Amino acid sequence: MKIISTPNELKEYLKNTQQSIGFQANQSIGFVPTMGALHEGHISLIKKARKENEIVVVSIFINPTQFLKGEDLDNYPKRDEADKQICKLSGVDVLFFPHAKDIYTEDEVSILAPKVRGYVLEGTSRPSHFDGVLTVVMKLLNIVNPTTAYFGKKDAQQLYLISLMVKQMFMSVNIVAVDTVRESDGLAMSSRNIYLSQQERREALKISASLYQAGKMISQKILDTKIIISKMRETLEPLEISYVAILNRDFELARHVEIGNTLILVEAKVGTTRLLDNLWL
Ligand code: PAF
Numbered sequence: 213m214k215i216i217s218t219p220n221e222l223k224e225y226l227k228n229t230q231q232s233i234g235f236q237a238n239q240s241i242g243f244v245p246t247m248g249a250l251h252e253g254h255i256s257l258i259k260k261a262r263k264e265n266e267i268v269v270v271s272i273f274i275n276p277t278q279f280l281k282g283e284d285l286d287n288y289p290k291r292d293e294a295d296k297q298i299c300k301l302s303g304v305d306v307l308f309f310p311h312a313k314d315i316y317t318e319d320e321v322s323i324l325a326p327k328v329r330g331y332v333l334e335g336t337s338r339p340s341h342f343d344g345v346l347t348v349v350m351k352l353l354n355i356v357n358p359t360t361a362y363f364g365k366k367d368a369q370q371l372y373l374i375s376l377m378v379k380q381m382f383m384s385v386n387i388v389a390v391d392t393v394r395e396s397d398g399l400a401m402s403s404r405n406i407y408l409s410q411q412e413r414r415e416a417l418k419i420s421a422s423l424y425q426a427g428k429m430i431s432q433k434i435l436d437t438k439i440i441i442s443k444m445r446e447t448l449e450p451l452e453i454s455y456v457a458i459l460n461r462d463f464e465l466a467r468h469v470e471i472g473n474t475l476i477l478v479e480a481k482v483g484t485t486r487l488l489d490n491l492w493l
Pocket of ligand 1: 245246275278345349367
């Protein structure tokens with residue numbers, strides 16, 4: 213596995229690699245952008261990329277522009293050596309590990325998240341978070357120039373906005389959504405789970421439990437979103453709920469669940485840790 217830290221070196225390396233393996237139209241680059249602290253969720257993205265592409269690139273970059281003042285940028289988990297091992301063992305060809313100075317200069321051009329869908333849900337408590345996400349993803353996609361980029365469904369709003377950016381900016385990369393990986397008790401895997409105490413870890417299970425409950429109600433043909441949300445809120449008590457929302461796949465509020473076009477999203481604070489989870493129906 214090759215480890216590269218500058219954009220120009222990576223571009224050059226990928227150009228040469230593609231040429232040396234005899235570039236044909238179907239020789240693809242699969243790309244998994246991450247902020248490190250890799251867990252089973254990331255590994256499933258990498259495995260999918262490995263299965264579907266000739267060349268697999270993973271980036272590890274804790275992107276400062278997506279953290280708001282006072283957020284956990286400085287304390288964001290860093291596990292560089294373990295991450296490198298995970299990438300190596302998962303069959304990654306190239307690990308892109310830039311420093312902030314390799315990605316950002318001063319007085320930058322940036323991407324702004326859409327004014328409505330970028331500023332609701334997670335964007336309400338974290339205004340400008342998605343500007344930072346979209347800007348860095350645009351930069352990374354331009355550096356790697358992948359055929360396909362892989363993102364987790366757990367960050368559903370991020371996934372939606374990245375797909376929207378790709379469509380609206382007429383970019384040619386395919387965006388693939390990969391299912392959330394869960395612990396055996398249902399907790400969605402997240403780099404932030406390591407912040408949870410044992411007690412908080414138990415409380416956090418209310419989040420996935422609320423989604424299972426929604427799924428159960430829907431299987432009993434209860435499709436009114438108000439009724440489902442109110443039951444989910446009961447299950448989530450006493451957690452501090454940021455939002456429980458039922459949307460269609462265009463990220464508009466839905467009054468009724470429609471199988472194949474519904475997304476149930478939850479964000480709640482457990483101790484000081486904000487956790488996201490969702491159910492795709
Ligand atoms: O989901 C993440 O880890 C980050 O938001 C991403 C997409 C790598 C951009 O920094």
